[in-house]
Amino acid sequence: MADIEETELSDKQKNEIAKWFLLNSPVGEIQYVAKDVKAILNDDALYNEAASEAFPLYNKSHMICLGMPGRAGDVLVTSFGELNEKEYLEPRTAQVAKIDHIKQVCTGARPALDEELPSAYIEEFRCAVDMEILKYVGEAYPKGICSVYCVNGKDVEGPGSDFELAVVISATRLSPQNFCNGSWRSVWNIEFRDEEQLLELKGKLQVGAHYFEEGNVQLDAKHECKDSSIFQSPDDCAITIASIIRHHETEYLASLQDSYSNLPDTTFKDLRRKLPVTRTLFPWHNTLQFSLTKDITKELGIGK
Amino acid sequence: MEAAMGLMRRIPPKQTETALSALLTLLPHHSSDLLSQVDQPLQVLCDVDHGKEFILCEYNRDADSYRSPWSNKYHPPLEDGALPSLELRKLEVEANDIFAIYRDQYYEGGISSVYMWEDDNEGFVACFLIKKDGSKTGHGRRGYLQEGGWDAIHVIEVGPEEEGVAHYRLTSTVMLSLTTDNESSGTFSLSGSIRRQMDMSLSVAEGHLCNMGRMIEEMESKLRNSLDQVYFGKTKEMVCTLRPPAEVVMRLPDS
Numbered sequence: 001m002a003d004i005e006e007t008e009l010s011d012k013q014k015n016e017i018a019k020w021f022l023l024n025s026p027v028g029e030i031q032y033v034a035k036d037v038k039a040i041l042n043d044d045a046l047y048n049e050a051a052s053e054a055f056p057l058y059n060k061s062h063m064i065c066l067g068m069p070g071r072a073g074d075v076l077v078t079s080f081g082e083l084n085e086k087e088y089l090e091p092r093t094a095q096v097a098k099i100d101h102i103k104q105v106c107t108g109a110r111p112a113l114d115e116e117l118p119s120a121y122i123e124e125f126r127c128a129v130d131m132e133i134l135k136y137v138g139e140a141y142p143k144g145i146c147s148v149y150c151v152n153g154k155d156v157e158g159p160g161s162d163f164e165l166a167v168v169i170s171a172t173r174l175s176p177q178n179f180c181n182g183s184w185r186s187v188w189n190i191e192f193r194d195e196e197q198l199l200e201l202k203g204k205l206q207v208g209a210h211y212f213e214e215g216n217v218q219l220d221a222k223h224e225c226k227d228s229s230i231f232q233s234p235d236d237c238a239i240t241i242a243s244i245i246r247h248h249e250t251e252y253l254a255s256l257q258d259s260y261s262n263l264p265d266t267t268f269k270d271l272r273r274k275l276p277v278t279r280t281l282f283p284w285h286n287t288l289q290f291s292l293t294k295d296i297t298k299e300l301g302i303g304k
Numbered sequence: 305m306e307a308a309m310g311l312m313r314r315i316p317p318k319q320t321e322t323a324l325s326a327l328l329t330l331l332p333h334h335s336s337d338l339l340s341q342v343d344q345p346l347q348v349l350c351d352v353d354h355g356k357e358f359i360l361c362e363y364n365r366d367a368d369s370y371r372s373p374w375s376n377k378y379h380p381p382l383e384d385g386a387l388p389s390l391e392l393r394k395l396e397v398e399a400n401d402i403f404a405i406y407r408d409q410y411y412e413g414g415i416s417s418v419y420m421w422e423d424d425n426e427g428f429v430a431c432f433l434i435k436k437d438g439s440k441t442g443h444g445r446r447g448y449l450q451e452g453g454w455d456a457i458h459v460i461e462v463g464p465e466e467e468g469v470a471h472y473r474l475t476s477t478v479m480l481s482l483t484t485d486n487e488s489s490g491t492f493s494l495s496g497s498i499r500r501q502m503d504m505s506l507s508v509a510e511g512h513l514c515n516m517g518r519m520i521e522e523m524e525s526k527l528r529n530s531l532d533q534v535y536f537g538k539t540k541e542m543v544c545t546l547r548p549p550a551e552v553v554m555r556l557p558d559s
Contacts (some may be wrong), residue, residue, distance in 0.1 A: 007330055017326045021311055029314050036307035040330055141547055171546045179471030182542035202399055209539035215498030217535040218316045221541070223490025253547055256488035260540045264532055267482055269448050270438035271454040284517040285510055287402045
């Protein structure tokens with residue numbers, strides 16, 4: 001192994017390493033990772049800088065869900081709802097939540113300004129989709145949270161222009177007492193194409209799990225899919241969109257289950273078999289046979 | 305050091321190498337502790353004399369060279385590199401031959417190496433290593449895996465023989481990763497590492513190799529089973545908790 005270079009690391013390199021660890025934290029575990037990173041860096045200023053850069057990225061990519069004060073409901077921290085580094089839109093209640101990224105809490109909320117919200121025309125679609133998705137998520141995900149954002153063309157006033165919505169579903173389960181954490185994240189981008197009268201759907205599904213009782217085992221599964229439908233009234237669009245999403249996510253879950261059931265006999269077998277090719281335990285008591293065979297082959301000159 | 309080990313328990317096992325080298329750069333004064341305590345995917349070198357690959361680990365390293373179990377020579381060459389005693393070397397040679405057959409029967413490919421050395425209390429230590437690349441492009445017979453690796457490290461401390469009985473302490477670590485990738489289900493990747501210990505006092509009538517071999521075989525089967533049944537099973541359970549499959553499936557009219 002090469003000698004460790006004795007040269008001092010620059011603060012920039014330390015910062016990069018610290019951020020790498022933070023961003024690679026499994027779901028729900030960044031606070032534990034942060035504690036260890038802080039101890040290793042042993043430099044609060046350096047740690048604070050790395051944390052202030054890494055936490056917002058982690059929170060957004062994990063689409064964490066935070067409760068707003070005063071029972072104002074939950075807000076998902078996502079790049080779609082990001083108004084600025086600290087403020088995130090909750091479109092259903094038209095609230096803007098103030099987020100403390102490092103503490104991972106919502107410190108306050110204010111009503112959204114008119115210019116932060118979509119036009120009435122868009123809002124009709126967004127709202128209808130939200131209703132249907134809410135229904136679907138309520139049925140399919142015991143702890144699922146969802147939001148529907150307008151990500152393009154929020155100021156379109158009426159027919160004649162394209163716009164785009166994003167449906168986000170985030171379900172997290174933290175169960176450290178059972179040594180297991182996991183999350184399901186779906187992002188569906190839906191383009192409403194006015195001219196072609198088409199809806200184009202693109203889904204990105206990501207499922208992760210970490211099991212850590214006397215070991216460290218992690219699942220990381222990703223899938224992308226596409227679908228399309230026709231442009232209809234807001235309510236009909238919403239029903240179609242929810243049913244397309246339901247269909248793809250159900251299929252995906254089934255394929256994940258297939259991947260698991262294929263493990264023992266196919267996938268895992270390519271790493272190590274349960275039993276030797278001979279289908280009996282290895283004859284440790286009689287390994288002489290192997291050396292005898294070897295000697296004979298050698299003597300007869302039929303070996304390599 | 306505690307914090308470093310804490311991080312290693314959380315970082316995705318697939319990223320072990322990156323994480324370890326990051327820790328080494330941050331904590332250069334702990335480098336020997338890190339290298340001995342953090343298990344990392346095994347590396348291999350080719351023995352030039354025998355044209356055969358062997359596995360590198362802390363136990364066959366001296367300075368920056370590694371001893372090949374096939375030729376007993378250090379790569380790159382090293383004068384005065386530590387060697388096992390003649391007697392132990394004989395056992396080592398035998399162990400390498402037998403273990404290669406064992407490995408082939410269970411792994412259908414892969415690389416194995418066994419190293420032995422005397423320890424301070426009249427016994428010896430043996431380290432059995434297996435590395436298998438089960439991917440399509442590696443030694444995966446069935447071609448299901450985009451990427452797949454199994455690295456096993458078994459270290460057995462053998463106590464001195466007393467009245468025909470010796471004490472064996474086996475510490476085993478398995479690191480594995482597997483990824484399947486196809487259009488309909490995307491990428492599916494599981495990775496993990498677990499470590500277990502086993503203690504046994506056994507009669508040496510049939511020889512050390514026989515005892516060590518049986519212990520390793522039993523341990524490997526146990527580890528494989530727990531990974532398959534318990535560890536993978538738990539992550540599957542988690543997925544099904546997040547989105548229970550029992551919901552009534554509403555199919556689209558056209559499917």
